[in-house]
Amino acid sequence: MSYLVFARKWRPQTFSEVIAQEHVTKTLRNAIEKERLGHAYLFTGPRGVGKTTTARILAKALNCINGPTPDPCMQCEACRRIAAGSHLDVLEIDGASNRGIDEIRDLREKARYAAAEGGYKIYIIDEVHMLTREAFNALLKILEEPPDKVIFIFATTEPRKVPATILSRCQRFDFRRIPSSIMAEYIREEAGKEKISIDSDALSLVCRASGGSMRDALSIMDQLVSFSGKEIKGEAVSRLLGLVEADLLAEISSAVLHSRGSVALDLVQEALVRGYSIEELIAALVGFLRNLLLSAAGAEKGITDLSDSEVALLRQTVTGVSDVHVLNVLRLVAGASAQIRSGASPRISLEAAxxxxSKLGIAFGIESLPPVTEKVAVVAVKGIQPDTDSSSETAVQNKEETADGQEALVEAPGTAETPVNGNKDTADEAHSDDEKERENSYVRKISGLFDMIPENR
Ligand SMILES: [Zn+2]
Known part of the structure; x- marks a missing residue:
């Protein structure tokens, strides 16, 4: 048996199977029922959300032996050949590789002849925005006087690049990104039919990584099945996609929120050893802190694409922490990202942030934090930027500090977990003198930072 990728195997074959685009399929069904068909349709929307799939279903609906019908039979010669991509009168053209005037002129010549099999002649032009201006002009001439029983279906991810003269002659349908919850339900169901089990962590990671594109989600599923067989778990998805595990992000966040900066730095080192880049780590951390902020603020409705266990992890991490505290940490970490974009050293920027x-809680008390402006975040990073003449010295110093941090973690096992229980006194006792000295040296480098804060109150 030949292997068929999920995107092809699970491709919807009827209007009712197309998910999350009811506003399109319902209108098309009505148009077919009432025999009010246009000559040209424009399907817009992100990639992988069902534009060409819907175009093929429309072609079947029109050319089915029972057609035009909103419910093509799927059995007749026409239905089967359109599904297989071998129907003589349903032509799919890739606009990206057939973008010139000659191709469109050729199309114009052929469009004049009646359909070979007596039904509609249907041209599906994908990525139509890629056509040249001359090609669009040639296309416009056909649309101005469309031959009888010829229908054009244009698909594009970039409707703004399609000339207004073309747009005004098309019925336009905007396809939407597929919401995570609907996508997850669909994948779980289809996977179930293949006896593939996928846990809810894995499912939410796949949906999030897809960015609302079903094609991308299914291509990740293909890789997962060849990677881990028919039992798909969250860790496998993280490894495959190079995602930073939620547990690690929770540990870093927790360490920072409970004033244990050295533990956070050790965890950064651990992440680097595991192969993540600083940039990946910051991006993941910003995303995690954003969700943490929503959880702390009691606005979990805004967290739409996490599994139940991930939401539980957020709640656990944020227990006893105020939303203002999380917000200020988020600002500092996001500030590091901005610094890196403007050329600062990634690792130093993240460590400083x-x-x-981690000093925010100690300096002001967790409940009464002043707002931290971007200006502060900038100073925080700039304050320890290596000078051009002393950069090697700074680099060496950082390395030593990281090595110290690992020792400190070994000497005081379990200290990372202590603050999560909210027992701040125990956590403070567990700070070794070395750790304190190391953190203080960072603070000295971030000169003027805390002096600035009162004026922002
Ligand atoms: Zn049929």
């Missing part, structure tokens, strides 16, 4: 963030 985490240490500064």
């Amino acid at each position: 985490l240490i500064t963030a």
Whole structure:
């Protein structure tokens, strides 16, 4: 048996099977029922949300032996050949590779002849925005005087690049990104039919990584099945996609929120050893802190694409922490990202942000935090930027500190978990003198940071 990728195997074959685009399929069904068909349709929307799939279903609906019908039979010669892509009168053209005037002129010549099999002649032009201006002009001439029983279906991810003269002659349908919840339900169901089990963590990671594109989600599923067989778990998805595990992000966040900057730095080191880049780590951390903020603020409705266990992890991490505290940590970490974009050293930027963030609770008390402006985040990073003449010295110093951090973690096992229980006194006792000295040296480098804060109150 030949292997068929999920995107082809699970491709919807009827209007009712197309998910999350009811506003399109319902209108098309009505048009077919009432025999009010246009000559040209424009399907817009992100990639992988069902544009060409819907175009093929429309072609079947029109050319089915029972057609035009909103419910093509799927059995007749026409239905089967359209599904297989071998129907003589249903032509799919890739606009990206047939973008010139010659191709469109050729199309114009052929469109004049009646359909070979007596039904509609249907041209599906994918990525139509890629056509040249001359090709669009040639296309416009056909649309101005469309031959009888010829229908054009244009698909594009970039409708703004389609000339207004073409747009005005098309019925336009905007396809939407597929919401995570609907996508997850669909994948779970289809996977179930293949005896593939996928846990809810894995499912939410796949849906999130797809960005609302079903094609992308199914291509990840293909890789997962060849990677881990028919039992798909969250860790496998993280490894395959190079995602930073939620547990690690929770540990870093928890360490920072409970004033244990050195633990956070050790975890950063651990993440680097595991192969993540600083940029990946910051992006993941910002995403995690954003969800943490929503959880702390009691606005979990805004967290739409996490599994139940991930939401539980957020709640556990944020127990006893105020939303303002999380917000300020988020600002500092996001500030590090901005610094890196403008050329600062990634690792130093992140480390400085985490240490500064871990001082917020100690300096002001967790409940009464002043707002931290972007200006502060900038100073936090700039304050320890290596000078051009002393950069090697700074680099060496950082390395030593990281090595110290690992020792400190070994000497005081379990300290990382202590603050999660909210027992701050125990956590403070567990700070070794070395750790304190190391953190203080960072604070000294971030000169003027805390002096600035009162004026922002
Ligand atoms: Zn049929």
